[in-house]
Amino acid sequence: MAERAAFERGEVVRWVRTVPVVFLLVGMGFGTWLSRLPAVRDQLGASATEMSVYGLCLAVGSLAGLMLSGRIVHRFGPRRTIFVGTIAMTITLPSAAAIIVSGAIPPGLVVLFAYGFAFSICDVAMNVSGANAEAAFGRPRMPLMHAGYSLGAVAATGLGGLAEALRVPVPVHFAAVMLVSAVALFALLRNLPRDEYAARSAAERASVERDPATGPIPVIDSAAGQQPAFTTVTGSIPVQRPGLDGAPGDGTAQAPGSARPYSPWRDPRIFFIGLLTLSFGLFEGTASDWLPLALVDGRGLSNQLGSVMLSVFFAAVMAVRIAGSWLILRFGRVPVLRASAVLAAAGVVMTILLPGTAGAVVGVLAWGVGTSLGWPIAISAAADRADTAARDVAAVSALGYGSMLVGPMAFGFLGEHIGLLSAFWALLPFAVYVLFAASATRSRR
Numbered sequence: 001m002a003e004r005a006a007f008e009r010g011e012v013v014r015w016v017r018t019v020p021v022v023f024l025l026v027g028m029g030f031g032t033w034l035s036r037l038p039a040v041r042d043q044l045g046a047s048a049t050e051m052s053v054y055g056l057c058l059a060v061g062s063l064a065g066l067m068l069s070g071r072i073v074h075r076f077g078p079r080r081t082i083f084v085g086t087i088a089m090t091i092t093l094p095s096a097a098a099i100i101v102s103g104a105i106p107p108g109l110v111v112l113f114a115y116g117f118a119f120s121i122c123d124v125a126m127n128v129s130g131a132n133a134e135a136a137f138g139r140p141r142m143p144l145m146h147a148g149y150s151l152g153a154v155a156a157t158g159l160g161g162l163a164e165a166l167r168v169p170v171p172v173h174f175a176a177v178m179l180v181s182a183v184a185l186f187a188l189l190r191n192l193p194r195d196e197y198a199a200r201s202a203a204e205r206a207s208v209e210r211d212p213a214t215g216p217i218p219v220i221d222s223a224a225g226q227q228p229a230f231t232t233v234t235g236s237i238p239v240q241r242p243g244l245d246g247a248p249g250d251g252t253a254q255a256p257g258s259a260r261p262y263s264p265w266r267d268p269r270i271f272f273i274g275l276l277t278l279s280f281g282l283f284e285g286t287a288s289d290w291l292p293l294a295l296v297d298g299r300g301l302s303n304q305l306g307s308v309m310l311s312v313f314f315a316a317v318m319a320v321r322i323a324g325s326w327l328i329l330r331f332g333r334v335p336v337l338r339a340s341a342v343l344a345a346a347g348v349v350m351t352i353l354l355p356g357t358a359g360a361v362v363g364v365l366a367w368g369v370g371t372s373l374g375w376p377i378a379i380s381a382a383a384d385r386a387d388t389a390a391r392d393v394a395a396v397s398a399l400g401y402g403s404m405l406v407g408p409m410a411f412g413f414l415g416e417h418i419g420l421l422s423a424f425w426a427l428l429p430f431a432v433y434v435l436f437a438a439s440a441t442r443s444r445r
Contacts, residue, residue, distance in 0.1 A: 020148035027152025035160020061116025069124035070394030078129035085122030098171035131383030136203035142376040143324025264395035277400030279430035280374030285404035294420035316368025341434035344370025381441035
């Protein structure tokens with residue numbers, strides 16, 4: 001038994017080390033698309049409105065995928081979903097670029113929609129796998145995984161700049177990056193369990209067996225009026241392991257204490273956690289879309305310095321995510337979330353009010369630090385129940401990504417009337433919500 005527990009622990013370690021690299025490679029794919037948007041615009045002579053249509057088409061595909069991803073990942077498992085999703089992304093992104101650049105815009109938009117669909121399903125699958133790996137490992141690791149995604153996007157931006165300098169055609173650049181990423185992903189997937197639900201449950205049981213502090217916990221049968229009967233509690237909720245046929249007990253989760261099929265939208269805890277991701281998605285998405293322009297127009301910074309401020313923001317996000325596992329382990333989810341909300345709100349206020357470049361740097365740093373851990377913590381909390389993790393993560397992700405895609409448009413509209421810097425005040429109520437709703441993320445494991 002000890003040898004098997006050690007073997008299982010080795011599998012878990014490889015699993016938890018592999019998932020951040022999966023995040024990095026998927027992030028590289030999406031960052032590659034973003035890195036060559038100026039080249040696509042120049043080749044087509046497209047207007048800002050036309051480029052917005054391309055972005056909207058990809059976003060709609062992503063949201064459509066998010067709405068179905070919970071059922072797909074729940075039915076087929078993260079490993080198989082990532083495998084198929086990687087094949088789809090490797091085909092669709094270069095194809096969309098080639099078709100659009102050739103001037104065949106409508107079919108190109110259809111293929112771009114398909115890429116967004118495949119990307120969002122793969123994104124949910126890797127988040128579910130990461131949450132399962134984190135649960136099996138027994139320590140927070142989701143922030144590090146999201147740092148991997150950020151690093152992949154940054155690396156893709158650098159490669160895009162190099163490809164632009166070397167005048168590499170956009171479809172060739174996309175095909176090369178996606179093919180290399182796919183080969184690497186296929187090699188890594190062998191480190192992900194075929195049945196993650198069973199692997200997670202086995203790892204949690206092995207962890208209890210290795211922990212000398214864990215002993216039998218008395219359970220009182222109050223109805224029978226008996227003395228306490230002793231049993232061992234592993235700290236996890238019993239897992240109804242998904243299968244492939246969709247039959248109850250083999251993939252169709254049910255709401256606790258109910259015969260109705262489970263839906264995360266009827267679970268108040270998941271809904272509150274989803275609103276947390278919505279809130280942090282607004283903080284991150286608004287900064288990504290409008291921070292440089294707001295500082296240039298509202299504070300008189302140069303265009304170059306405005307771009308540097310966005311780099312400062314992303315550097316702060318990535319640095320804190322790298323250290324985030326230790327912070328969560330040391331202080332817990334709820335205190336870290338509340339501190340993040342306070343820091344994010346303070347950063348927004350300082351960005352709006354503090355004068356000079358130094359004031360902008362301080363505000364942007366605080367904004368980035370406060371934004372960094374909200375999303376990873378929410379994903380981990382949504383995946384606390386293994387048997388519903390896929391659907392819960394998909395629902396939470398749908399609200400979060402929806403806010404990142406739609407929210408900044410609302411802030412842009414508001415900024416047209418009162419100025420972008422002043423529009424940032426509208427973020428503060430969402431920080432207040434996080435302060436009150438953070439308790440919903442308390443671990444159930």
